[in-house]
Amino acid sequence: MERIDGKKISAQIKEEIAREIEQIKQQGGKTPHLVAVLVGDDPASETYVSHKEKACNKVGMESEVWRLNADISQEELLKKVDQLNQDPQVDGFIVQLPLPDHIDEQKIIEAIDPKKDVDGFHPINMGRMVIGLPAYLSATPAGILELLKRYEIETEGKNCVVLGRSNIVGKPIANLMLQKAYPGNTTVTVCHSRTQNLQAYTQQADILIVAMGKREFVTADMVKDNAVVIDVGIHRIPSDKTKSGWKLRGDVKFDEVSEKASFITPVPGGVGPMTIVSLLKNTIAASQNRIYGE
Amino acid sequence: MERIDGKKISAQIKEEIAREIEQIKQQGGKTPHLVAVLVGDDPASETYVSHKEKACNKVGMESEVWRLNADISQEELLKKVDQLNQDPQVDGFIVQLPLPDHIDEQKIIEAIDPKKDVDGFHPINMGRMVIGLPAYLSATPAGILELLKRYEIETEGKNCVVLGRSNIVGKPIANLMLQKAYPGNTTVTVCHSRTQNLQAYTQQADILIVAMGKREFVTADMVKDNAVVIDVGIHRIPSDKTKSGWKLRGDVKFDEVSEKASFITPVPGGVGPMTIVSLLKNTIAASQNRIYGE
Numbered sequence: 001m002e003r004i005d006g007k008k009i010s011a012q013i014k015e016e017i018a019r020e021i022e023q024i025k026q027q028g029g030k031t032p033h034l035v036a037v038l039v040g041d042d043p044a045s046e047t048y049v050s051h052k053e054k055a056c057n058k059v060g061m062e063s064e065v066w067r068l069n070a071d072i073s074q075e076e077l078l079k080k081v082d083q084l085n086q087d088p089q090v091d092g093f094i095v096q097l098p099l100p101d102h103i104d105e106q107k108i109i110e111a112i113d114p115k116k117d118v119d120g121f122h123p124i125n126m127g128r129m130v131i132g133l134p135a136y137l138s139a140t141p142a143g144i145l146e147l148l149k150r151y152e153i154e155t156e157g158k159n160c161v162v163l164g165r166s167n168i169v170g171k172p173i174a175n176l177m178l179q180k181a182y183p184g185n186t187t188v189t190v191c192h193s194r195t196q197n198l199q200a201y202t203q204q205a206d207i208l209i210v211a212m213g214k215r216e217f218v219t220a221d222m223v224k225d226n227a228v229v230i231d232v233g234i235h236r237i238p239s240d241k242t243k244s245g246w247k248l249r250g251d252v253k254f255d256e257v258s259e260k261a262s263f264i265t266p267v268p269g270g271v272g273p274m275t276i277v278s279l280l281k282n283t284i285a286a287s288q289n290r291i292y293g294e
Numbered sequence: 295m296e297r298i299d300g301k302k303i304s305a306q307i308k309e310e311i312a313r314e315i316e317q318i319k320q321q322g323g324k325t326p327h328l329v330a331v332l333v334g335d336d337p338a339s340e341t342y343v344s345h346k347e348k349a350c351n352k353v354g355m356e357s358e359v360w361r362l363n364a365d366i367s368q369e370e371l372l373k374k375v376d377q378l379n380q381d382p383q384v385d386g387f388i389v390q391l392p393l394p395d396h397i398d399e400q401k402i403i404e405a406i407d408p409k410k411d412v413d414g415f416h417p418i419n420m421g422r423m424v425i426g427l428p429a430y431l432s433a434t435p436a437g438i439l440e441l442l443k444r445y446e447i448e449t450e451g452k453n454c455v456v457l458g459r460s461n462i463v464g465k466p467i468a469n470l471m472l473q474k475a476y477p478g479n480t481t482v483t484v485c486h487s488r489t490q491n492l493q494a495y496t497q498q499a500d501i502l503i504v505a506m507g508k509r510e511f512v513t514a515d516m517v518k519d520n521a522v523v524i525d526v527g528i529h530r531i532p533s534d535k536t537k538s539g540w541k542l543r544g545d546v547k548f549d550e551v552s553e554k555a556s557f558i559t560p561v562p563g564g565v566g567p568m569t570i571v572s573l574l575k576n577t578i579a580a581s582q583n584r585i586y587g588e
Contacts, residue, residue, distance in 0.1 A: 106427065127421030130469070131461050133400065157490045165472055167425050175424070175469070178459055178484055187495065189483040190472055196451045201481065 004265045010273035018059040032287035033062040035093040040070030085113040091287035092118030118282035141172040143274025148183040160186035161205035169211040210251040220256040229264040298559045304567035312353040326581035327356040329387040334364030379407040385581035386412030412576035428585045435466040437568025442477040454480035455499035463505040504545040514550035523558040
């Protein structure tokens with residue numbers, strides 16, 4: 001069994017990105033510039049945004065956080081989005097979700113210029129991805145592809161089973177694993193809450209991608225020998241053995257499944273650390289017009 | 295075995311559409327107006343477009359065909375698209391594919407206002423469909439859903455296997471069968487040219503949707519007893535028994551597979567006749583702002 005070390009790969013990629021940005025600057029190019037819009041003071045959102053800011057600084061990107069009051073009207077927020085769309089200094093921006101209840105999230109997402117949509121949530125980026133055109137991929141699916149690449153995991157012709165059909169993980173990763181590309185070219189099955197006899201599917205999977213949001217749901221008996229197991233779940237449980245008072249678990253029972261898997265991502269330290277590098281990579285791509293051209 | 299009669303259903307729906315348009319007119323509403331843009335004189339495209347025009351007339355819609363020379367420049371064609379985008383009289387329009395080689399099809403498709411994209415080929419309509427938002431669905435996938443509905447075929451929790459991953463059939467129908475909706479909520483597997491051991495998948499399918507473009511490829515031994523079989527293939531083969539000198543076959547060996555299936559679409563007369571009604575339905579939806587609102 002090889003443990004897929006997302007922390008190590010993520011650190012490597014950050015170094016690569018830092019070098020690339022250094023080079024862009026040396027050649028007189030524009031420093032990539034990311035803005036994160038944070039509405040209200042949700043503590044989890046605060047943490048995510050501050051991680052993103054830190055990562056930007058570390059690799060030499062410009063970054064800003066726009067902090068807006070929780071009671072901002074939808075119209076005002078749309079104006080801010082438009083301001084960011086228009087600003088030539090800003091290469092890409094994200095609006096941290098969730099938004100307060102009085103704001104229609106989908107409306108905000110669709111107001112973002114697809115060329116600056118480094119979260120990859122705009123339907124046009126989703127559609128382009130499905131069709132096989134260049135597109136900003138959202139962070140988690142892009143992170144999974146990157147891990148498969150870095151560990152040189154074969155995918156062509158493999159049986160890939162995705163558990164979960166969310167718009168931010170299950171659906172995009174399923175569509176990506178189906179593309180005529182590497183990593184991809186797998187036969188893809190998507191299972192979800194209505195799937196009958198789930199085990200019959202998971203037991204046949206060469207590559208099992210788990211994004212159901214059910215703690216330690218996947219057990220060893222559900223997994224084929226030598227399967228590649230990617231765990232997207234993240235759950236916080238109390239622990240008296242850690243300083244923080246809690247520990248993290250995934251959707252997969254790591255201890256027992258890791259004994260059967262050929263490759264497996266742990267939680268924490270698997271897919272999680274990769275999401276931030278996907279965002280950084282999208283921001284460089286935006287600053288270099290790599291997706292939509294000039 | 296029940297034969298799914300696409301010809302009959304399509305005739306029924308055309309009557310429903312004619313009644314709806316009559317009602318819209320009586321209430322003083324705008325008559326739905328479709329434009330088909332035909333570049334060059336490809337005979338197959340001529341036939342498709344004339345069928346579409348005939349169908350429009352039959353249900354009381356306004357329709358126009360814009361015939362453009364094969365040597366029109368891309369820029370000129372983009373201007374025509376823009377003209378149609380701007381014209382408030384035109385509710386929806388299609389640019390008949392394929393286009394001459396010197397024109398970038400994708401560029402033309404993306405120039406169409408998504409609100410008038412009644413072919414559903416714009417990436418934003420594909421993306422909205424995947425996310426589960428209201429969207430124009432392309433003709434074949436929409437036709438398949440309609441047949442499943444009209445025959446009241448249960449889908450929830452079923453194992454649906456799609457053969458083929460094209461952008462106009464395989465990928466969209468797979469994403470639709472996955473949605474939290476009826477018809478949908480199936481466990482979906484997509485197989486394609488790189489799939490290994492194809493038979494192992496097809497033999498497990500409760501619903502088998504075949505869009506591979508290989509004549510009579512699916513044989514009885516590949517199909518589960520009582521499966522629902524939807525055949526999207528269409529192949530013309532010589533015949534001395536017909537006046538035209540040819541006959542049509544699908545991707546499924548109808549004679550033998552129909553003995554095992556619970557429901558099956560024939561070729562011709564199955565999915566084919568449904569595509570035109572999908573286009574008509576999209577055009578009414580466009581004229582009533584049902585997808586994107588006012």
